[in-house]
Amino acid sequence: xxxxxxxxxxxxxxxxxxIVGLFFLSMQVSNLSSFGDEESYTIIARFExxxxxxxxxxxxxxxxxxxxxSSISFDxxxxxxxxxxxxxxxxNTIPTDTSASIYTAGLLGExxxxxxxxxxxxxLQQDSAIEITxxxxxLEKAIGQFLFKSxxxxx
Amino acid sequence: MxxxxxxxxxxxxxxxxxxxxxxxxxxxxxSGIPSVLLRPRLLLNQLYSVGVLxxxxxxxxxxxxGMVLGLQGYYTLSDFGAEETLGVMVAASLVRELGPVVxxxxxxxxxxxxxxxxxxxxxxxxxxSGMEMMAVDPIKRIITPRFLAGLxxxxxxxALFSAVGIIGGxxxxxxxxxxxxxxxxxxxxxxxxxxxxxLNGVIKSIVFGFVTSWIxxxxxxxxxPTSEGVSRATTRTVVNSAxxxxxxxFILTALMFGE
Numbered sequence: 001x002x003x004x005x006x007x008x009x010x011x012x013x014x015x016x017x018x019i020v021g022l023f024f025l026s027m028q029v030s031n032l033s034s035f036g037d038e039e040s041y042t043i044i045a046r047f048e049x050x051x052x053x054x055x056x057x058x059x060x061x062x063x064x065x066x067x068x069x070s071s072i073s074f075d076x077x078x079x080x081x082x083x084x085x086x087x088x089x090x091x092n093t094i095p096t097d098t099s100a101s102i103y104t105a106g107l108l109g110e111x112x113x114x115x116x117x118x119x120x121x122x123x124l125q126q127d128s129a130i131e132i133t134x135x136x137x138x139l140e141k142a143i144g145q146f147l148f149k150s151x152x153x154x155x
Numbered sequence: 156m157x158x159x160x161x162x163x164x165x166x167x168x169x170x171x172x173x174x175x176x177x178x179x180x181x182x183x184x185x186s187g188i189p190s191v192l193l194r195p196r197l198l199l200n201q202l203y204s205v206g207v208l209x210x211x212x213x214x215x216x217x218x219x220x221g222m223v224l225g226l227q228g229y230y231t232l233s234d235f236g237a238e239e240t241l242g243v244m245v246a247a248s249l250v251r252e253l254g255p256v257v258x259x260x261x262x263x264x265x266x267x268x269x270x271x272x273x274x275x276x277x278x279x280x281x282x283x284s285g286m287e288m289m290a291v292d293p294i295k296r297i298i299t300p301r302f303l304a305g306l307x308x309x310x311x312x313x314a315l316f317s318a319v320g321i322i323g324g325x326x327x328x329x330x331x332x333x334x335x336x337x338x339x340x341x342x343x344x345x346x347x348x349x350x351x352x353x354l355n356g357v358i359k360s361i362v363f364g365f366v367t368s369w370i371x372x373x374x375x376x377x378x379x380p381t382s383e384g385v386s387r388a389t390t391r392t393v394v395n396s397a398x399x400x401x402x403x404x405f406i407l408t409a410l411m412f413g414e
Binding site for chain 1: 340
């Protein structure tokens with residue numbers, strides 16, 4: 001057992017390397033580092049159709065991510081989709097007449113909520129709702145309408 | 156006809172008794188864990204021979220697998236103009252599947268076969284019965300430290316494999332083929348979930364480490380104590396480990412990633 005200390009060092013190195021690997025995976029590769037570390041407040045928007053929007057989809061304004069979708073539910077009274085969004089607290093100056101629309105990143109990319117700030121002097125608070133919304137564009141619907149229209153024009 | 160039935164019955168009976176012996180062996184091994192934890196030196200020695208010595212093959216294979224994924228992924232994704240998602244593709248395939256599975260297969264070949272041969276030879280040269288004569292429990296002294304070492308080393312090796320592979324994919328992707336480095340990492344971070352992808356990968360690798368060490372140690376101690384018997388046991392270790400890793404991987408994937 002004369003190599004004991006060398007062996008200790010090597011095993012220590014091995015375990016450290018493994019832990020560094022795991023740490024690298026969780027911090028650099030996954031989204032753990034952006035996991036609830038930022039304080040946020042919730043705002044609500046009601047859409048006629050929220051399309052392929054998912055929980056954790058990004059919420060952006062002017063192309064910058066300012067929050068994420070925290071929950072999506074169906075309102076059985078108004079038949080609308082109720083989208084709760086957590087906005088990071090540092091962006092607490094969003095006007096009350098902001099409009100929310102659901103866009104698609106690229107042609108086939110994921111869907112996200114885009115906020116277009118209005119001109120009001122009052123700002124959205126915790127749990128306040130956005131009044132002006134625009135639903136997701138459903139590609140099949142748009143294509144269907146286009147085909148229908150061009151068929152009608154031919155007649 | 157009766158011959159065939161007889162053969163079928165016999166092979167069912169022998170496989171059941173083998174399964175029984177393997178389960179009994181596992182229970183004995185697990186019951187030895189507390190006494191091994193009281194003597195960490197035994198565990199450390201085995202962690203060296205099982206983990207440290209597998210370190211090089213795992214990291215080098217991980218690097219090459221990641222680089223191949225980078226190349227192949229780039230060729231396919233660039234057809235759709237989606238090179239930026241290369242990071243997602245490399246990371247998801249490594250963290251979810253290739254990391255745990257390939258490193259477990261390598262582990263079975265590198266460490267599992269060595270364990271079987273070692274235990275089998277100990278049995279053939281009657282070192283195990285010698286220990287029993289000296290009132291030293293060979294399970295606690297020999298088997299359990301190796302089992303625990305495999306269980307501990309496997310998730311570390313799989314994490315290393317994935318991490319090195321992702322870096323390899325990045326070297327090829329953004330170093331050689333011109334994928335934007337920021338897009339490589341940011342798309343990856345946006346799509347890989349800590350709980351769904353990384354933790355499930357770690358769980359997979361723990362299960363594979365458990366099964367591989369169990370099979371290797373059992374085959375070793377169950378080997379016919381001749382040189383031919385040991386060689387057969389070593390083959391069985393590699394073959395059975397590969398089968399159970401791939402089969403379990405299918406089951407685990409269906410359980411974890413099916414909605």
